Amino acid sequence: MTKIIAVISGKGGVGKTTLVSNMAAALSKAGKHVLIIDGNVSGPNLTAHLGIPETHPITLNEVIKNEAYILHAIYQHPLGFKVIPASMAELQAELGGLEKHLARLIGVYDVILIDSAPGVNDEVRAAIEASDEVVVVTTPEVPAVQNAKMAVDFARTLGKSIAGVIINMQRNERHELKPEEIERMLETRVLGVVKEHSKVREAISKAIPVYALDPYIRPSREIRRIAHLLLEESPPKESLRERIISLLKAEIHINIR
Numbered sequence: 001m002t003k004i005i006a007v008i009s010g011k012g013g014v015g016k017t018t019l020v021s022n023m024a025a026a027l028s029k030a031g032k033h034v035l036i037i038d039g040n041v042s043g044p045n046l047t048a049h050l051g052i053p054e055t056h057p058i059t060l061n062e063v064i065k066n067e068a069y070i071l072h073a074i075y076q077h078p079l080g081f082k083v084i085p086a087s088m089a090e091l092q093a094e095l096g097g098l099e100k101h102l103a104r105l106i107g108v109y110d111v112i113l114i115d116s117a118p119g120v121n122d123e124v125r126a127a128i129e130a131s132d133e134v135v136v137v138t139t140p141e142v143p144a145v146q147n148a149k150m151a152v153d154f155a156r157t158l159g160k161s162i163a164g165v166i167i168n169m170q171r172n173e174r175h176e177l178k179p180e181e182i183e184r185m186l187e188t189r190v191l192g193v194v195k196e197h198s199k200v201r202e203a204i205s206k207a208i209p210v211y212a213l214d215p216y217i218r219p220s221r222e223i224r225r226i227a228h229l230l231l232e233e234s235p236p237k238e239s240l241r242e243r244i245i246s247l248l249k250a251e252i253h254i255n256i257r
């Protein structure tokens, strides 16, 4: 059965697109059929994160306007997953009705991830309404979590269950909120904590998911774990060699900070 998950946030720039593109890379590497959708029609950037040409001939925008069939808007990414981009040329677009179009894809994919716009508005509402469940992303700062609470409440008002929260860009600084505090504030479980890491930014500058650039660093491994958790399964077992490389990478990162 296809699981449709909307990835939302209260504040912008907390890492939704980064997490969506990396979860797609990790799940696809594990043999899952994955589709990701740029549900941020007012500020699309999934294509930039993934090196997809901006001039994709058919986008989500045409699908929503009933000018194209959803199957014709699907782009095959070289890493194995599929992508539906949004148009860079039309930032006032609507997203309403997405649900109806996605109904045509049920059964084709193991998971469909919708990279939502931030905040609480009609665009986010459409992404939430099209999903089975919602994941909220936040950084561990008070304003981001307060806004995340608004997004969580919005999804709950729309009758969606919250799969959990992903804490991104954790730096382990003393002023940061702890996962238990975030769990309490949002009244939802923490799915995982992704560290802030320069490799993530390096990967974005190269337009590839960090999981593909370096699957052994902690953020890649954590994103992979979270992605499988969302499918209610454990990630595939790592070989001894993979575990040793990961340990060495974690050690090097701690030492150079």
Ligand SMILES: Nc1ncnc2c1ncn2[C@@H]1O[C@H](COP(=O)(O)OP(=O)(O)OP(=O)(O)O)[C@@H](O)[C@H]1O
Binding pocket: 009, 011, 012, 013, 014, 015, 016, 017, 018, 019, 040, 043, 045, 116, 117, 118, 168, 169, 194, 195, 196, 197, 198, 200, 201, 204, 219
């Ligand atoms: N784990 C991380 N470590 C380091 N930098 C990160 C990490 N995650 C995200 N970033 C940085 O944060 C920026 C914003 O991330 P991203 O575009 O994924 O956020 P977003 O929530 O999708 O934003 P928007 O709300 O505008 O769509 C990235 O370009 C990158 O520089």
Ligand SMILES: [Mg+2]
Binding pocket: 016, 017, 018, 040, 045, 115, 116
């Ligand atoms: Mg984004």
